[in-house]
Amino acid sequence: MDSSRISLRLFKLSDVDDLLKWASDDRVTRYLTWNSITTKEDALTYLETVVIPHPWRRSICLDDRSIGYISIRPESGDDDRCRAHIGYAVAEGYWGQGIMTMALKLAISKVFEDMRESLVRLEALVEVENKGSQRVLEKVGFQKEGLLRKYGFCKAPKASQLSVNLVIFKCGFVLNKSFNLAI
Numbered sequence: 001m002d003s004s005r006i007s008l009r010l011f012k013l014s015d016v017d018d019l020l021k022w023a024s025d026d027r028v029t030r031y032l033t034w035n036s037i038t039t040k041e042d043a044l045t046y047l048e049t050v051v052i053p054h055p056w057r058r059s060i061c062l063d064d065r066s067i068g069y070i071s072i073r074p075e076s077g078d079d080d081r082c083r084a085h086i087g088y089a090v091a092e093g094y095w096g097q098g099i100m101t102m103a104l105k106l107a108i109s110k111v112f113e114d115m116r117e118s119l120v121r122l123e124a125l126v127e128v129e130n131k132g133s134q135r136v137l138e139k140v141g142f143q144k145e146g147l148l149r150k151y152g153f154c155k156a157p158k159a160s161q162l163s164v165n166l167v168i169f170k171c172g173f174v175l176n177k178s179f180n181l182a183i
């Protein structure tokens with residue numbers, strides 16, 4: 001993939017149709033905290049209420065069309081503002097072409113600049129079996145810090161599923177500001 005075709009930008013309401021293409025795909029949302037979005041109306045509401053107000057969420061664009069996202073949420077407490085959590089996805093048709101590697105490099109440089117007063121540490125939590133996600137983090141310089149046992153749920157379970165889905169192991173990854181990102 002030619003890197004000049006890949007860019008990050010803020011989402012717009014007019015991205016709704018492109019967003020629906022990848023956000024409705026269960027293969028894309030399987031390891032995300034949110035469920036697939038299946039209607040244009042829900043996609044529009046999601047853009048208006050979640051995506052656009054987000055403190056740092058960018059559309060990954062191919063030729064300026066949205067094919068995925070990166071979201072970086074800083075912790076809000078005075079003691080925790082040095083940390084932010086990163087999440088991401090790209091449309092299934094584009095997996096394995098180096099797009100997320102390119103997009104994460106762009107995002108990391110930009111977010112450390114945008115939050116230079118406070119941000120020191122970027123964190124990612126990845127399901128143990130999500131090997132592609134772990135690999136992409138390592139490719140951009142994240143280091144695995146450890147295995148978090150019984151850490152939580154991938155998606156919020158229904159009450160009846162609590163005992164079934166209780167144990168989710170996550171791998172914790174970190175990238176600190178001092179890391180010399182090779183772009």
Ligand SMILES: CC(C)(COP(=O)(O)OP(=O)(O)OC[C@H]1O[C@@H](n2cnc3c(N)ncnc32)[C@H](O)[C@@H]1OP(=O)(O)O)[C@@H](O)C(=O)NCCC(=O)NCCS
Nearest residue numbers: 028031088089090095096097098099100101131132133135
């Ligand atoms: C994970 C994801 C973001 C990767 O995006 P991508 O654009 O395909 O990533 P890249 O092509 O830049 O790099 C993927 C790397 O993982 C590797 N990989 C993919 N699947 C793998 C697997 N099952 N086991 C080992 N490595 C794997 C690829 O070979 C590649 O490494 P390489 O360049 O050394 O060959 C994408 O698959 C996705 O959106 N998944 C669904 C959402 C998701 O899981 N988000 C993360 C939640 S923590």
